[in-house]
Each structure stands twice: as structure tokens, then as C-alpha cells.
Amino acid sequence: MFKSRRKGGKSISCERIRQELLSAYIDGELSSEERELVEAHLSECEECARDLRTLRRTVELLGELPTLRVPRSFAIPVPAAKSITRLSRAYAFLRVATALAVLLLAIVWAGDVLFIGRAPSAPPPTVVLELEAERGVPFATGMVREKAVPPPVPAAPPTRERVSAAKPTTPQPVPQREFTRPWLGPGALRWIEIVLLFVTIVLSLTTVMVRRRTKSFRGE
């Protein structure tokens, strides 16, 4: 199997000939140097020559395979094309809408868990609050929420946040305004989350359905 032959200082193994070169040799895809090497080897090695014959025959047979007649025309009827176009537009839109809904839900939920959940009762986790206030993170989250919630209700009952902000336990100068908004209570936020979750689920189900309909079209 691994016998190697020498000619003019160059050696080449049967294995390399068979595995790498013969196939490309049949197609005329070897460099002239490689071709000479192969031809020299073939003139001496009966086994590799037989390998070439059977390989070439295999390629010939593949070329003789009958062509199949198409069972039907695959042309797309005009009305079907219109609905395909509509569906694929709807799909593109729904995909973006679903992604946005998921993103929004994630932001609201993350804000909820990170900040509202930490609103201090007693004693407050002062260090964490200080750090967050310095980074301005709660303020940014507050801005996102502002878009999604109804206008402030002036006479809302004091929430946990409000109580905590009214009695600051640390003498730091940064005001904790975000936690004082009465309309941003956990109740309202919970509702926003539920509505968003619902919207997300409906959107993703519709997207999947539209996707399946675009794929399931089978012509006439």
C-alpha cells in the first residue's frame, strides 16, 4: 500500500496518487508538474493504473445518468406570488416587532428587579444605592419607564419608595428622585409587564404562524 517509487529524485506514494491526485487528473485540474508525476507513476504501477480506469468509468457512468422530467411546472402563479410577497413582508415586520417587544420587556423587567425590588424599607442597602446613584443608572431606567406609563396621579398613596426617600438614612447629597414617583409604584409596573408579556407572546406566535405559511406553500 505504501510503496513508494523514485524517479528523478522525486518520490510519490500510491496512497497520495489515489487519494489526492487521480480525481483531479481526470478533470485536467493538476499542475503540469503534478501531471507528469502522476503519468510517470501510472506507467510503472499497474494497481494505480487500474484504479484510474475504474475511477474514470465511474465518472463516465455518472454522466450517463438519465435526466428526469420535471413532474410539473414550478412556475409561481401570479395570485400566489402576491400572497407570498405579502406574507414575507408581514413576516419581516413581525420579526422586528417581536424583537422590540422582547427587548422592551427585558428592560422593564430588569429595571423592576434591579431597582424597585431594592427599594429600601429598613435598613436600606446604602452602599448599593450610592453607587447606583453615582452611575446615574436609576435615572436612565426611570426615563424608559416614563414613556410607557400613564401620567402621574397626584394623590397616590405613599409607596415603599416614597417612604424610603422621605426619610433618607444617609447624609449623601444625591437625591433619590426616581424612587419618589408615586405613579411608578410596583402595581403599575406589574401591569405594564403583564401587558408587554402578553403582546410579546401574541407577536411571536403570529410570527411563527406566518413563517410556517410562507414555507408551506407548494405551488398549484
Place this chain on the structure above:
Amino acid sequence: MDEKQLIAAAKRGDVEAFNGLIIAYQDMAYNLAYRILGDPDAAADATQEAFISAFRAVRRFRGGSFKAWLLRIITNVCYDRFRRQKRRPTTPLEALYSIPDRKEDPESFALRQELNRAIQAGIQTLPYDQRVTLVLSDVQGLSYKEIAQITGSSLGTVKSRLSRARAKLRDWLLEHEELLPERYRL
């Protein structure tokens, strides 16, 4: 209209123009799908699905070889089906569907059907990438460069896949010589 004009019109949403392209390529597309999947019905479904995908995506076609672009879509669709049908047995080819060569006598037509069955069974034993490369090269007659474009691989990869596929198919045919009509034995 020539191909370029048809493509330009199809990109503007002209279905009739796109159908012109379908008519031109459906034989090639269907035969490629059949050789890869080994099942006439699955091949028809895959071809239809691929043309619809192509219709939806033709706006994004950026020039180059339309044939390569289309065949790439077809091999992708076939790959999805190939993964799903792996365990299902394939149905044999109906002689009815294939086109006899001009002036071919019934006997040699029948022999070619037999050849087809044997070789298709051998092709089916190849791993997917080798199978696609072999069909594109030796059944469809495409160049290494075109195959590299369609399969998204390098010339070297095409070369070595083709080499392995041919050798494997040859070995299979030698092992199953009784399946081949005498005229076609290796």
C-alpha cells in the same frame, strides 16, 4: 428577454419574469434535488420551496452568477430536508419521469433506468457534502470554481471532497456489481 433583463424585472417584483427564470432552471434544479435526496416527491417539494425562497430573496441578489446563487438556495433547502428525512427510506425512481435520449431504443432506455437505480443507491451512501459535490460536478457538469461558489467552500475542499466521493462510489459499485447492467460494469 435575456437572463439579465429577466433578473432585473424580477427584482422589481415582476412574477412573470421570475417565472421565465424558473422555466429556464427547473430541469436542472429538480434533477439536482432528486440526485441529492433520492426521492422524486421530496425533490419536487424541495424545488418548489427553493424557487419560492429565491423569489422572496431575488431583490437581494447582487449580480454574479444567477445559476450559482439559485443552486446554492436549492442545496440549502435540500440540506434541511436531508436532515429531516435521514431515517426514512426513499422510494425508487419511476421510469415514467425520465426523458429518453433521442432515438434511444426501449432496451437501452430500460438499461439506463437500471443504471440509474444502482448509481442512485450508491450516491445515497455518501455523506451530504460529498454527495452534493459529486452531483454538481459529475452529473451537472459544473466546474470546481462554480461548485466552490455554490457550496461556499474553497477549491481545495471541492477537490478533496470530489476525490473521496468518487473513490467511495467506485468502491460501492465494485462491491455491488450485480446491480449494474453488464454493459455498464466497471
